[in-house]
Amino acid sequence: MGDALRVALAGLGTVGGGVIRLLDANRDLITRRAGRPIEIVAVSARDRTKDRGVDLSRFAWVDDTAALASHPDADVVVELIGGSDGPALTLARTALDAGRGFVTANKAMLAHHGLELAQKAEASNAALKFEAAVAGGIPVIKGLREGAAANAIARVYGILNGTCNFILSKMEAEGRDFAEVLAEAQALGYAEADPSFDIDGVDAAHKLSILAAIAFGTQPAFGDVAIAGVRHVLAADIAQAASLGYRVRLVGVAEEGPHGLFQRVHPHLVPLDHPLAHVTGSTNAVVAEGNFVGRLLFQGAGAGDGPTASAVVADLIDIARGEYGASFAMPAHELTAATKADSGERRGRAYLRFTVQDKVGVLAEIAAAMRDAGVSIESLIQRGEAADGGVMIAIVTHEGPERAVAQALERLRGSQSLVGQPLLMHILG
Numbered sequence: 001m002g003d004a005l006r007v008a009l010a011g012l013g014t015v016g017g018g019v020i021r022l023l024d025a026n027r028d029l030i031t032r033r034a035g036r037p038i039e040i041v042a043v044s045a046r047d048r049t050k051d052r053g054v055d056l057s058r059f060a061w062v063d064d065t066a067a068l069a070s071h072p073d074a075d076v077v078v079e080l081i082g083g084s085d086g087p088a089l090t091l092a093r094t095a096l097d098a099g100r101g102f103v104t105a106n107k108a109m110l111a112h113h114g115l116e117l118a119q120k121a122e123a124s125n126a127a128l129k130f131e132a133a134v135a136g137g138i139p140v141i142k143g144l145r146e147g148a149a150a151n152a153i154a155r156v157y158g159i160l161n162g163t164c165n166f167i168l169s170k171m172e173a174e175g176r177d178f179a180e181v182l183a184e185a186q187a188l189g190y191a192e193a194d195p196s197f198d199i200d201g202v203d204a205a206h207k208l209s210i211l212a213a214i215a216f217g218t219q220p221a222f223g224d225v226a227i228a229g230v231r232h233v234l235a236a237d238i239a240q241a242a243s244l245g246y247r248v249r250l251v252g253v254a255e256e257g258p259h260g261l262f263q264r265v266h267p268h269l270v271p272l273d274h275p276l277a278h279v280t281g282s283t284n285a286v287v288a289e290g291n292f293v294g295r296l297l298f299q300g301a302g303a304g305d306g307p308t309a310s311a312v313v314a315d316l317i318d319i320a321r322g323e324y325g326a327s328f329a330m331p332a333h334e335l336t337a338a339t340k341a342d343s344g345e346r347r348g349r350a351y352l353r354f355t356v357q358d359k360v361g362v363l364a365e366i367a368a369a370m371r372d373a374g375v376s377i378e379s380l381i382q383r384g385e386a387a388d389g390g391v392m393i394a395i396v397t398h399e400g401p402e403r404a405v406a407q408a409l410e411r412l413r414g415s416q417s418l419v420g421q422p423l424l425m426h427i428l429g
């Protein structure tokens with residue numbers, strides 16, 4: 001049995017507490033699997049007096065979180081604070097510069113600073129691991145980095161935010177509107193008090209940019225992700241989608257093509273015969289398409305103390321075994337700066353929902369905008385009263401260039417016939 005891997009733990013909230021509980025519960029098994037014990041030696045958070053439901057008296061308490069990076073008794077620093085910059089980034093930089101292994105669940109920091117941190121890890125030959133940063137407990141990073149390492153990946157996509165999926169599933173099951181379900185999700189602890197990162201798609205975009213870097217060998221490019229969240233999806237859209245044979249899901253898609261790397265997080269219509277349509281509640285799922293392995297589906301709990309701690313400790317086990325390679329599946333200098341692909345080049349089908357004034361000529365105005373932009377309409381459904389007094393018109397387009405749909409919407413911008421903004425959802429092909 002080797003010497004213990006000694007861990008300094010920064011952040012003792014949901015995930016940090018989970019890591020302590022998991023290491024306590026599965027200590028013997030983990031020791032046998034890792035070939036050596038994994039022991040927390042020092043911890044840090046903001047408030048030393050907070051009761052966290054775990055015995056912290058056996059660990060050294062460090063007031064200055066940044067000092068964990070140079071703690072004399074630690075081999076590895078685990079960062080579970082969060083935030084793209086601030087104390088998490090200071091800790092990452094100093095730990096990696098000092099040659100310490102670094103494990104994090106912090107997708108925001110990796111999306112913004114992943115390349116720099118990977119370069120630092122390589123320069124000092126230290127481990128940089130972040131399985132928990134994407135889809136919580138699902139081993140999708142390991143799956144892509146190791147299991148699918150022999151494949152060229154054409155596309156990686158999935159449901160990457162449990163809060164949005166919980167809300168959309170509940171809206172569908174109960175026919176209720178977004179704001180009402182969000183309030184309930186907050187009361188149940190499924191959504192943050194400030195839910196904007198989740199519901200506006202930013203959290204999913206952080207994760208997508210990390211997945212894309214691993215899948216395509218590109219530098220993480222969060223700024224290139226086109227993002228739209230779920231706050232404008234109505235119960236009526238979900239009902240309409242259901243009647244057409246689809247479910248509404250917030251899907252992140254990254255795809256490499258002749259025009260570069262395309263990355264988008266948007267609400268999509270997912271056909272009922274697609275596995276993502278059956279991912280309900282706060283579950284996450286990722287699909288990767290490899291040129292030899294075919295379609296891989298990873299599914300499971302995308303958040304929560306247990307699943308997220310499971311991923312963090314799996315990283316620690318890899319480090320204890322000495323089994324860690326390049327963070328983004330290839331050396332940092334091999335990661336290319338991706339060209340951002342313009343969505344207009346893509347072809348696909350789309351769902352468009354308009355709320356319009358109940359007056360003569362509105363339908364003709366919308367149809368003319370579609371015709372003039374070259375959008376071919378597959379079906380058009382007009383429904384009675386929408387919530388805000390207008391009439392709802394839903395259109396499904398035939399497959400065509402996304403540019404044409406964007407142009408049609410541009411033609412209708414500012415039209416006196418429209419009540420509020422139209423909603424565009426792409427149909428997952």
Ligand SMILES: NC(=O)c1ccc[n+]([C@@H]2O[C@H](COP(=O)([O-])OP(=O)(O)OC[C@H]3O[C@@H](n4cnc5c(N)ncnc54)[C@H](OP(=O)(O)O)[C@@H]3O)[C@@H](O)[C@H]2O)c1
Pocket residue numbers: 010011012013014015016044045046047048050065079080081082083087105106107108132133136302303304305308
């Ligand atoms: N929760 C999940 O299900 C989940 C899933 C996947 C990934 N993640 C990621 O895991 C990380 C941690 O998330 P979490 O849910 O565990 O967060 P959390 O419950 O809010 O816990 C954050 C911890 O960080 C500490 N902290 C905050 N600011 C600090 C500062 N300036 N200096 C020192 N410590 C500070 C807090 O200290 P006090 O307790 O003293 O206030 C707390 O212990 C984030 O990057 C998150 O995105 C979370």
